[in-house]
Amino acid sequence: MKNLAVILLSISLGCSAQQSTTGELVANEDAFFDYVDKNAKIEVLAEGFIWAEGPVWVKKDGFLLFSDVPQNTIFKWNEAEGISEFLKPSGYTGILPYSREPGSNGLIINNQGELVASEHGDRRISKMPLTKGGKVTIADTWQGKRFHSPNDIVQTSTGIYYFTDPPYGLPGQQDSPSREIDAFGVYKIDNDGNVEMVVSDLKRPNGVALSLDEDILYVNQSDSDEPYIMAYNIKSDGTLDNGRIFFDASELQKEGLIGSLDGLKIAMDGTIFSTGPSGVLVITPQGKLLGRIATGQRTANCAWGDDGSVLYMTAHNYLMRIQTKTKGVGF
Secondary structure (H helix, E strand, O other): OOOHHHHHHHHHHOOOOOOEEEOEEEEOOHHHHHOOOOOOOEEEEEEOOOOEEEEEEEOOOOEEEEEEOOOOEEEEEEOOOEEEEEEOOOOOOOOOOOOOOOOEEEEEEOOOOOEEEEEOOOOEEEEEOOOOOOOEEEEOEEOOEEOOOOOOEEEOOOOOEEEEOOOOOOOOHHHOOOOOOOOOOEEEEOOOOOEEEEEOOOOOEEEEEEOOOOOEEEEEEOOOOOOEEEEEEEOOOOOEOOOEEEEEOHHHHHOOOOOOOOOEEEEOOOOEEEEEOOEEEEEOOOOOEEEEEEOOOOOOEEEEEOOOOEEEEEEOOEEEEEEOOOOEOOO
């Protein structure tokens, strides 16, 4: 693992005046270019991370936060200042060494303007003010048993949280002796703090996102044998139906494209921007693949930023962005 000073030096070199670009745009349908201009470039904003994840745009102050899970650090980026360290430790406060991925993963800004983190090492969902003050645990157990390593999270307009809990942050992952729950679940946290497992039959639940009307919860599964985006109808009590396969990425994997289904975000017309084989997949609300923002890297997650039309992407060692012709939910 690189020394932090070395990493920050590498990152600073990625923020030079001459912005570097990478990758390509691959259209399956002409409609792809209704969302991304054919001449749009994938810009590399910074590099030198170990595994960048979980980006979130802070609209109030105009900056991006994202996790580097192995480094146990949340970084901050803005146009004027580039990269700086925002929070360390970000997801594990215990005795090291712990696991290969001890830090925070998915991040959101909740309805109260607080930073909510899915913490691998401390095995919890936490929240904290963006300015001062410490963390508060939202949830860390289900039926008295500790979560594995919460991965990604979303919140409804009424305050309910949904999050995924695969084993990636545990020492030994699924074979960890500290594992306490049989299933790799998707959970709901209600406004009273009650925790309920709402999906129990996925092998590797990962990214989560809500449809525009908040009637559907999309869940990415980063399993090479079943690389599916699942769609679940949300019932009136916040529980989910049995779900359906919304998109199957098997054919993309067979083409040899690198990367798994991981994080995903929703555009204002309901179009899904999901990380997956080759970069970011652009998929209609009916499940049709329009094209790919091919970053050339294993791409973990993405987030809308600036005025809502810029897509920021965390891709392995890199932070990237691309200007789109749409806007994300919440802008």
